Amino acid sequence: MIYEAQPPLAFIPPAFNPLVLRCVHLLLPTWIRTQTSINQIEAENVEVLANLYRQFQEGKIRFLLAFRHPKTEDPWGLLYLLSRLVPQAARQENIALKSPIHAHFIYDRGIPLWAGDYVGWIASKLGGTPIQRGKADWTGLRSARDLFANGQFPMMAAPEGGTNGLSEKISPLEPGIAQMGFWCAEDLQKAGRTEQVLIVPVGMKYSYVEAPWKAIAQLLDELAVTSGLPIDTPAASQVPDLEFLYPRLLTLAEHLLSLMEQFYTRFYHLKLPTVTEEVNLDRNQALAFRLQGLLNAALEIAEQYFNLQPKGQLIDRCRRVEQAGWNYIFREDYKDIKGLSAVEKALGDRVAEEANARMWHMRLVESFVAVSGNYIREKPSVERFAETVLILWKMIAQIKGDKSFQRPPLGKQRVKLTIGEPISVSERYPAYKESRLGARQAVADLTNDLQQAMENLL
Numbered sequence: 001m002i003y004e005a006q007p008p009l010a011f012i013p014p015a016f017n018p019l020v021l022r023c024v025h026l027l028l029p030t031w032i033r034t035q036t037s038i039n040q041i042e043a044e045n046v047e048v049l050a051n052l053y054r055q056f057q058e059g060k061i062r063f064l065l066a067f068r069h070p071k072t073e074d075p076w077g078l079l080y081l082l083s084r085l086v087p088q089a090a091r092q093e094n095i096a097l098k099s100p101i102h103a104h105f106i107y108d109r110g111i112p113l114w115a116g117d118y119v120g121w122i123a124s125k126l127g128g129t130p131i132q133r134g135k136a137d138w139t140g141l142r143s144a145r146d147l148f149a150n151g152q153f154p155m156m157a158a159p160e161g162g163t164n165g166l167s168e169k170i171s172p173l174e175p176g177i178a179q180m181g182f183w184c185a186e187d188l189q190k191a192g193r194t195e196q197v198l199i200v201p202v203g204m205k206y207s208y209v210e211a212p213w214k215a216i217a218q219l220l221d222e223l224a225v226t227s228g229l230p231i232d233t234p235a236a237s238q239v240p241d242l243e244f245l246y247p248r249l250l251t252l253a254e255h256l257l258s259l260m261e262q263f264y265t266r267f268y269h270l271k272l273p274t275v276t277e278e279v280n281l282d283r284n285q286a287l288a289f290r291l292q293g294l295l296n297a298a299l300e301i302a303e304q305y306f307n308l309q310p311k312g313q314l315i316d317r318c319r320r321v322e323q324a325g326w327n328y329i330f331r332e333d334y335k336d337i338k339g340l341s342a343v344e345k346a347l348g349d350r351v352a353e354e355a356n357a358r359m360w361h362m363r364l365v366e367s368f369v370a371v372s373g374n375y376i377r378e379k380p381s382v383e384r385f386a387e388t389v390l391i392l393w394k395m396i397a398q399i400k401g402d403k404s405f406q407r408p409p410l411g412k413q414r415v416k417l418t419i420g421e422p423i424s425v426s427e428r429y430p431a432y433k434e435s436r437l438g439a440r441q442a443v444a445d446l447t448n449d450l451q452q453a454m455e456n457l458l
Contacts, residue, residue: 003356005348007337009109009132009330011139012120016127016152021100024126025083032080036073039209039412041080045419046089052200052422053086054095056154062184062195063422064148065103066177066450067202068457069158070167070387074204077415078103078156085417103156104147106131109140110322127153133161134323148180149187155180159450161315164370165391167206167383168458170451171370172313178446181425182432182439189429197429201420201450203457211382212411213240216389219408220248223389226396229255242380249376249385250283252392257290260298270297288373295368298361305358314369321362328355360398367394386410418457423449 032038055061067078082101090097105123109130112120120130129147131140148155157180159173177199185197217240221231232248264270273293275286296310299317303310306324310317329352334340340348371391376384390407425446432442 003349003353004329005334005337005345005352006330007334008332009326011143012109012112012124012130014104014127014129014143014147015124016104017125018100020122020125021102021127024079024122025100028076028079028083032076036076037409037411037413038073038076038415040414041077041085041417042414043081043085043417043419046081046085047093047095048419048422049081049200050086050090050093050095050097052198053090053097053101053154057098060195061198062148062154062188063198063200064155064157064177064181064184065200065202066157066159066454068170068204068454069160069163070165070204071163071206074158074163077204077417078202081417102127102153104129104151104153105155106140106144106157108133108162109137110326127151132323132326134319134321134326144180145183145187148184149191159447159454161319162366165367165394166370166375166387167204168379169370169372169375170454170458171315173447173451173454175443175447178425178443178450181446182429182443185425185429186433197425198422199425199446199450200422201453201457203416203418203420203454205416205418205458206413207383207416208386208410209412209414212386213242213245213382215408215410216240216382216386217245219389219393219410220245220252223392223396224248224252226400227252227255227259242376242382242385245385246376249389249392250287253287254283256392256395257287257294260294261290264294264297264301268297268301270300272297284373284377288371291368291371291373295365298365301361302358305354314365318362318366318369321359325355325359325362328352363398364395367391367398420453420457423453 032041052061052063056063065078067074082103086101087097087099089095104127107123107128107130109132112123123130127147129140129143131137131144144155144157157177159177160171161174161176162171164171181197181199188195188197224231229252261272265272273289275281275289281289295314299314299321300310302308302321302325303317306321306328308317308320308324331348334348337345368391371388376388390410393408423446428442428446432439
């Protein structure tokens with residue numbers, strides 16, 4: 001339980017087991033069909049990836065797959081890509097590849113805390129290596145760095161650092177992927193090796209097989225009742241669609257914002273920015289303005305408790321709060337927890353409980369970091385509408401303290417993966433090694449170019 005003080009989070013070393021991978025490959029189609037909303041998986045430019053694997057197996061290149069990460073279901077699509085679609089494309093192109101086609105991967109060390117310890121075991125046996133976000137996790141970084149340069153397979157990681165719930169909006173990329181690319185180039189040069197280092201952007205986009213407007217309308221009704229709003233009963237002839245449901249969504253969002261604003265102003269004594277009549281904002285713009293004020297306030301509650309300065313973008317602040325919370329719960333001074341007195345243990349539990357409560361505010365913010373207020377309006381679609389409704393559902397689930405975060409199944413979806421053009425890290429390495437300033441600029445430039453490449457894949 002994360003309500004109790006515990007020893008430091010142990011590193012879970014990667015321990016690839018081909019038998020575990022084989023079992024996962026065999027069970028994958030059944031798992032996708034029965035445990036996810038995914039109905040169809042397709043990919044574009046897979047022959048590019050098949051050719052990259054050929055070059056990797058020939059010892060010519062090292063590469064990292066930098067994939068979009070809108071949903072927690074993404075790993076299943078990526079596993080299907082590597083286990084089914086890449087071998088299929090290789091056969092069609094007469095490219096000889098050695099099995100298995102797989103990738104080492106980086107995952108958040110916090111995932112096994114909420115998903116279960118068995119997830120950490122499976123990730124380890126599949127060749128994954130964990131990282132603690134929000135701090136310089138040197139053990140995790142050394143493991144990932146070693147796998148990139150020397151691992152049996154290429155690497156795979158999400159440069160966004162987490163899910164944002166939006167298929168068509170990429171969060172700002174973290175610089176860690178670019179830095180790892182340069183570290184790999186550096187390690188290869190020191191070892192006298194000639195492989196070229198590449199980063200390969202991978203797009204991932206979800207769409208509904210059939211527009212689930214009825215299911216969306218039903219979920220909106222459930223959220224309205226839970227939030228204390230009356231249900232707007234449509235006429236018998238009214239077919240739910242975006243035009244009909246959008247005002248209801250705005251009303252629900254405005255109501256939830258008002259409830260949360262009252263919560264933070266009354267019980268946390270915060271002053272939130274208000275929309276004045278003199279400022280000419282429409283409902284969407286006013287929502288976006290109020291939301292940003294609320295997110296800042298929620299983060300301030302956590303930051304003040306952990307004595308953190310509010311620096312950087314919202315997601316950067318969330319990462320620092322998360323790590324500060326882990327430091328209060330998983331204590332370096334509790335390595336010998338059995339040697340503590342009952343009073344010491346009880347005091348530690350109090351701190352852990354309070355830290356977890358403060359991190360709750362951060363989790364709310366984390367769900368909304370990519371919400372702009374005009375996501376639906378700039379490109380009206382059932383996918384964008386559904387994603388926005390599900391973000392509100394997640395917020396309400398967090399407020400209610402629901403233990404299960406299994407999203408409501410609105411309808412079957414197809415997933416399209418797109419392999420982008422590889423970006424050469426090796427070509428940029430001379431500029432990286434010139435100086436410390438040159439290294440920082442090279443990392444920033446590569447991160448920006450990767451961001452643009454991934455946005456182009458949308």
